[in-house]
Amino acid sequence: MTLSSRVAIFALSAIVAGCATSVDEGEIAAKATAALKGSFRPSGQAGLDRLDQDETQRVCSAVAGKVPPKEIAAKIEQTNLATVRYPADGKLLGDWKNGEKIAQEGRGMQFSDSPGGPVGANCYACHQLSPTELSFGTIGPSLYRYGKQRGNGVDVQRYTFAKIYNSEAFTACSNMPRFGHKGILSEQQIKDLTALLLDSASPVNQ
């Protein structure tokens, strides 16, 4: 993120906090942040730095579950899109079989998880994907037949890779984690998930 875009988002965040509310509201926000900082202890791989918000987190917290105003949403999307690192080898599709394992894996990054252990995306927690997996959540849309509906062209591949890499690049304040940007998944894991969604042999597209 460039310095100028960071400053721009910060200013917008101040506007969001300022228009909807009074000075008192800012005071409560400051007290909430202080309460938070004093209420956690570092544990395992989860340090207190996880409570330090970036601009996107700050703005999306301030809108309190609502959709941010258009110009603010556009700014969030623009700055997040700029973070996406596409594979240097130009190949966006990995192995859908590995992708399915990553989509099933719920462990990773919790203070209770072993630091060297598996880190998954747990896609099924929120999305329907392969029709044979009945235990899927509904926080996100169904992705069954994702590739069948969209085709498998380079543009779709790039969009899909980028969406997994940084969901906020396309939907400001999305509920979906920014798997690449926040270092949750490796580039190869994101390629494998892209294949799970787009490969014509993937169960998602049957």
Added chain:
Amino acid sequence: MMVLRAALALAAMAIAPALFAQGSTADEIAKYRAALRDGNPAELWEVRGEALWKQKRGPKQVTLGGCDLGLGAGVVKGAYAQLPRYFADADRVMDLETRLVWCMVQLQGYTEADAKKNPFGSGNEKKSDLEALTAYITSEARGAPMKVALSHPKEVEAYRIGEKLFFFRGGTHDFACATCHGEDGKRIRLQDLPNLMTAEGAQKAYTSWPAYRVSQGELRTFEWRLYDCFRQQRFPELVFGSDAAIALTMYLARNANGAPYDGPAIKR
């Protein structure tokens, strides 16, 4: 007698999953809960907690009979349905668990570290006195309407901080409480998620804690519920009795106002 009923319920649980073959999973889980309700193993914690409440304990060898949970010294009946609240003696808003620690320190002479060193139990190896006491006090509020006041300025402040924290996105995954608990009719995998921003959702969720968790063989308190939500949010470890824990409890308890308190419950 109560212990026997609970033991029978535990035995029934071992065979119950075999009965799940038909109907939607959510329906079957609802039936399962209803079937177990009459013999909720939470009673084991309630009985132990009642004994702990009445027993002379700690360096000062006194009971908790003089503990004021908000309705006067020693008044247990219905107290939980009006917590958290501001306590002038501590000059702080407290939830039940924090207040119990306060009483153990002030009345029984425990050090604060000793009183809260074991907030969550783990089966037979590690029993938690706080968990048992919480089960007893909450069971004495069953049926009482939730009536959490925002009359003291510090109660209002705790509520508003709790609301802010509910929307606080952080950690590696950008999760806030609202990520999972801000919309109706959503679920994680097959687990239904209450929308805690609505009165109905907050009422249904808040009034059913503490709960005996069948999958864990353990009674879980509301402090534990928050602790484990934050673990899954990829946050660091929530400190027991911390300001954030109490503020969030205040926000959710107050949103549940009007509904009859219905715990300790039993959950999957």
